[in-house]
Amino acid sequence: MxxxxxxxxxxxxxxxxxxxxxxxxxxxxxxxxxxxxxxxxxxxxxxxxxxxxxxxxxxxxxxxxxxxxxxxxxxxxxxxxxxxxxxxxxxxxxxxxxxxxxxxxxxxxxxxxxxxxxxxxxxxxxxxxxxxxxxxxxxxxxxxxxxxxxxxxxxxxxxxxxxxxxxxxxxxxxxxxxxxxxxxxxxxxxxxxYAPNPEMAWMKVKARKTLRGKRLQLLKVLAKRREEVAIEHNMPKRWVVDDAALISISKDFNQPNHEKALSSYFEKQRMAPYFQPVIDEFLSSYS
Missing domain, CATH: 3.30.420.10 (Ribonuclease H-like superfamily/Ribonuclease H)
Structure with missing residues (x-):
């Protein structure tokens, strides 16, 4: 018919x-x-x-x-x-x-x-x-x-x-x-x-399985904040920070000058106001 x-x-x-x-x-x-x-x-x-x-x-x-x-x-x-x-x-x-x-x-x-x-x-x-x-x-x-x-x-x-x-x-x-x-x-x-869940955002980051310990914990913190910023501004996550950058930043944790490099990266991306507070909190917990 x-x-x-x-x-x-x-x-x-x-x-x-x-x-x-x-x-x-x-x-x-x-x-x-x-x-x-x-x-x-x-x-x-x-x-x-x-x-x-x-x-x-x-x-x-x-x-x-x-x-x-x-x-x-x-x-x-x-x-x-x-x-x-x-x-x-x-x-x-x-x-x-x-x-x-x-x-x-x-x-x-x-x-x-x-x-x-x-x-x-x-x-x-x-x-x-x-x-x-x-x-x-x-x-x-x-x-x-x-x-x-x-x-x-x-x-x-x-x-x-x-x-x-x-x-x-x-x-x-x-x-x-x-x-x-x-x-x-x-x-x-x-x-x-279907509902956003920033707490579990790290599970969707490519290459997350390459990280362990404190580096994985940093990835979780950054991925959660990225998800929150993307939701707040209704913008793609990759426009906030892409997966490769999250992995690279997390892998470098505890390397010389890592704290300065971490803050500098988000300043260049014009995302420092969104990320700096959670970065400071994370770094203070391992100081």
């Missing part, structure tokens, strides 16, 4: 469309977002698909999201994602909620025997014999107006997702498969996966 395509860019159109969905039991969901210049993902497009329609919602033109959120939180409407984590992080950042219940087709593939995490494109090709173009993977979704190529790509990202769900939803049959699928899905609902 051919789907109708609908682009929604007003509060009234969104409200009317949601009001027309009387018998909705499942809906495919995808998002497009930008994060190159910010710490938090900026939601730029929401794509939905039912068995009859594919919908693109422009969140930059919407002020009242309550109709959409009523679908996301409805306990009897299954929200279908593929590799949901980044979409869920963006939705949590934007709306402070996690849609549920969820059927993640990537999780379904792993339960059904895939030996690696399959991309959406590979899953569509394998299950539906459809080859999707990847032309807009690096597009600027924040720029308006969107091109027709962007819109077509966005529709494809969600239309076939609903079809995958129809093919896969009844294949998870055994109790063990259902248990594994349930456990992996429950993990998607954990708020701590």
């Amino acid at each position: 051919a789907r109708k395509y609908l682009f929604i860019d007003s509060d009234e159109a969104l409200k009317n469309w949601v009001a027309s969905q009387h018998d909705l039991t499942a809906i495919a969901v995808d998002t497009e977002f930008m994060r190159f210049r910010t710490y938090f993902s900026k939601l730029c497009l929401v794509q939905l698909a039912t068995d009859k329609e594919a919908i693109c919602i422009d969140p930059l033109a919407i002020s009242d999201f309550e109709p959409l959120l009523s679908i996301f939180t409805h306990p009897k409407i299954i929200k279908i994602f593929h590799s949901a984590s980044q979409d869920l992080e963006t939705l949590y950042t934007t709306f402070s909620l996690i849609p549920k219940p969820i059927f993640d087709t990537q999780i379904a593939e792993t339960v059904l025997g895939a030996d690696h995490l399959m991309s959406y494109q590979d899953t569509v090709e394998m299950r539906l014999n459809v080859l999707l173009e990847k032309t807009e993977t690096r597009t600027d979704w924040e720029k308006r107006p969107l091109s027709q190529n962007q819109i077509d790509y966005a529709y494809d990202d969600v239309t076939y997702l609903y079809d995958l769900y129809l093919l896969m939803k009844d294949k998870i049959e055994t109790k063990e498969e259902q248990r594994i699928f349930g456990d992996k899905t429950e993990a998607l609902y954990l708020v701590e996966k």
Whole structure:
């Protein structure tokens, strides 16, 4: 059955469309977002698909999201994602909620025997014999107006997702498969996966395993402060201090003139007001 395509860019159109969905039991969901210049993902497009329609919602033109959120939180409407984590992080950042219940087709593939995490494109090709173009993977979704190529790509990202769900939803049959699928899905609902946690920021620093003892403790202090500054100013962490610099600074701990070099580095980066107090506190604890 051919789907109708609908682009929604007003509060009234969104409200009317949601009001027309009387018998909705499942809906495919995808998002497009930008994060190159910010710490938090900026939601730029929401794509939905039912068995009859594919919908693109422009969140930059919407002020009242309550109709959409009523679908996301409805306990009897299954929200279908593929590799949901980044979409869920963006939705949590934007709306402070996690849609549920969820059927993640990537999780379904792993339960059904895939030996690696399959991309959406590979899953569509394998299950539906459809080859999707990847032309807009690096597009600027924040720029308006969107091109027709962007819109077509966005529709494809969600239309076939609903079809995958129809093919896969009844294949998870055994109790063990259902248990594994349930456990992996429950993990998607954990708020701590999406809420910032400066205390654990060091765990995301590349090459952290090269550090031990006091050097690792310094990395933890600096990574936490970097995360706090990035959150406060909504800027990428690498714009504050990149991972390589954090590792280099921490490795040099207790070397001659390290204290002076440490302070000098952040002064050059114009970050001394943010970092100097925590640096002084750390150094005093080892003096």
